[in-house]
Amino acid sequence: MFEFIKQPWPWYISGTAIAFIMVLLLYFGKSFGFSSNLRTICILAGAGKSNNFFDFDWKTQRWNLLFLLGAVAGGFMAGTILKNDAPLQLSTATITDLKALHIPFDGRLNPSAIFNWHFALSLKGVMIFLGGGFLVGFGSRYAGGCTSGHAISGLSNLQLPSLWAVIGFFVGGLIMTHWLLPLIF
Amino acid sequence: MKVIRFVITGIIFGIIMVKSEAASWYRIQEMFRFQSFQMYGIIGTAIILGMISVYLIKKFQVKDTQGHPISFQNKDKRWPKYIIGGVIFGLGWALTGACPGPMFINLGYGYSSFLIIILGALLGTYVYGLIRQYLPH
Numbered sequence: 001m002f003e004f005i006k007q008p009w010p011w012y013i014s015g016t017a018i019a020f021i022m023v024l025l026l027y028f029g030k031s032f033g034f035s036s037n038l039r040t041i042c043i044l045a046g047a048g049k050s051n052n053f054f055d056f057d058w059k060t061q062r063w064n065l066l067f068l069l070g071a072v073a074g075g076f077m078a079g080t081i082l083k084n085d086a087p088l089q090l091s092t093a094t095i096t097d098l099k100a101l102h103i104p105f106d107g108r109l110n111p112s113a114i115f116n117w118h119f120a121l122s123l124k125g126v127m128i129f130l131g132g133g134f135l136v137g138f139g140s141r142y143a144g145g146c147t148s149g150h151a152i153s154g155l156s157n158l159q160l161p162s163l164w165a166v167i168g169f170f171v172g173g174l175i176m177t178h179w180l181l182p183l184i185f
Numbered sequence: 186m187k188v189i190r191f192v193i194t195g196i197i198f199g200i201i202m203v204k205s206e207a208a209s210w211y212r213i214q215e216m217f218r219f220q221s222f223q224m225y226g227i228i229g230t231a232i233i234l235g236m237i238s239v240y241l242i243k244k245f246q247v248k249d250t251q252g253h254p255i256s257f258q259n260k261d262k263r264w265p266k267y268i269i270g271g272v273i274f275g276l277g278w279a280l281t282g283a284c285p286g287p288m289f290i291n292l293g294y295g296y297s298s299f300l301i302i303i304l305g306a307l308l309g310t311y312v313y314g315l316i317r318q319y320l321p322h
Contacts, residue, residue, distance in 0.1 A: 005259060007204075008204060008205075008206055009201075009205050011205070011222070011223050011224075011226030011227045011230060011261030012209060012226065013205075014204065014205030014207065014228050014230070014231075014301035015205075015226060015228065015229065015230020015231040016225070016230060016234055017197070017201045017205070017233065018198075018201060018205075018227065018230075018231035018233075019230070019231045019232075019234035019235045019238060020237070021194060021198050021201065022231070022235055023196060023235075023238045023242075024194055025194065025241070026224075026238075026242065026249070026255050027247075027249055027250060028190065028191070028194075028235045028249060028250055029249035029250060029251055029253060029255070030191075031257075031258075033286040034284070034285045034286040035284075035310075037285065038285060038306055038307055038309075038310040039228070039310055039314070040238070040312070041307055042310050042311050042314065043305055045307070047311055047314065050207075050226055051314050051315055052294040053259075053309045053313075053314035053315075054311075054314055054315060061311055063191045064191075066192050066195065067191045067192070067194060067195040067198070068195060069192055069200050070191065070192040070193060070194060070195020070196040070197075070287055070291050071194060071195040071196070071197065071199040071202075071286060071289050071293070072195075072199065072271065072289050072290065072292060072293035072320060073192070073196050073293060074195060074196035074197075074198060074199020074200045074201075074202075074203075074290065074293065075193070075203060075208070075265075075289070075290035075291060075292065075293025075294040076196060076197040076293040076294065076295070077196065077199070077200060077204070077291070078199060078200045078203035078253060079294035079295045080292075081204070082200060082203075082204070085220045088206060088211060088212075088223045088229035090208060090211050090212075090215060090221075091197075091215055091220040091221045091264075093220040094194075094211065094214055094215040094218055094221070096221045097214075097218055097220075098211075098214065101293050105211065109206070109209045109210075109211075109233030109252065109291070109294065109296075110201065110209060110210040110211070110282065110291065110296055111210060111211065114210070115210070115295070115296050115298050115299070116298060117298055120298040120301050124317070126301070128280060128281070128302055129298065129301040129302050129305060130275075130304065130305040130308070131280075131305065132277045132280035132302060133277065133281060133288070133301065133302035133303060133304065133305020133306040133308070133309065134277070134282035134305040134306065134308055134312070135273050135274065135275055135277025135280065135305075135306065135309060136277035136278060136281060136283070136284065136285065136288070136302075136305070136309065136311035137277075137285075137307060137308065137310040137313070138270075138273055138277075138307050138309030138310065138313045139270050139271065139272070139274025139275070139276070139277060139291045139309070140270070140284075140285060140306075140310075141270070141273050141309070141313040141314070142266055142269060142273060142274075142317075142320065143266060143267050143269075143270025143271045143273075143274055144260065144261070144266065144267070144271025144315055145268070146274065146284050146285045146286075147208060147228075147278075147284045147285075147286070148284075148285075148286060149264060150271075151228060151232065151236070152228075152232065152235055152268075154260060155186045155232045155235070155238050156232060156235030156238065156239045157235070157239050157257050158236065158239075159259065159260045159261075160191025160260075161229070161261065161262065161264060161267050162258035162260060162267075164267035165267040165268075165270070165271040165272065165274075166263050166271070167268070167271065167275055168267060168268045168269070168270065168271015168274070169272075169273060169275040169278060169304075170217075170272060170275060171271070171272050171275060172271065172272035172273060172275020172277075172278065172279070173216075173217045173274040173275040173278050174217055174275075174278070174279075175272070175275070175276060176217075176275065176276045176277075176279035176280050177218060177277075177279045178212065178217075178218075178279075181279070181280070184280075
């Protein structure tokens, strides 16, 4: 069992497991949506005093913060006791495309050429990390949800607005990947 | 137990996102370049099984652990915010390779530089709150 968990999972197992998480949270009387946590953390940091968007009872979202803490712990477990040292199997076409952007493929979860403190604290790195994070935070709140809230929860409940949001996610992602990344890297 | 069950569900979610490699910057690039079925398979399976689950929950009026019928809220119908906000989110998603869940999961995995992305995401959320009344919805 342990060895089975350690391997990378095929897509159908992963997709089933994500649907299971959504149903489990529904069964607990909650709804799966991760980006609400960003707003809750803003409130905990004191944003509520200055702005009415953050003036709501964060305690109703306490469960989601616990879910977030669990996710961090789950990431830690996946990176330690459940770690699999076999390199990631990335498509050769993607490896070639990334090489043209001067981002070498190293077989890990994320490229070490980008995700290191030396790059993260360079001027370019700060713009990518802080700016990219800003777009994710601003966009998910503007759209009223992220991949979990719209793509999984919303589409499962046949919500047309979620389809618009997911189309938006893809349009933005395609613009960044095909037009902007070559200018940035 | 009431509290710990959310932590445990979160742990399972974190493990799933790493083991499915959906938390990988490389996999997100592969997805936006249409060079692998992996991410489409994951998201597609989750949505199809999710639709069946929601349909069955509604049909059989399944109750949650507190005994309340599981209810679903319909999303607000105004559409410009979904398109504009969605595109902004997508730009950041492809750049950082992380949506809000995976940025925290990657931090736990050991990529401490994701802290700056999280800081950016919190700033983005805060600035949205500040200027939302001036934005088209």
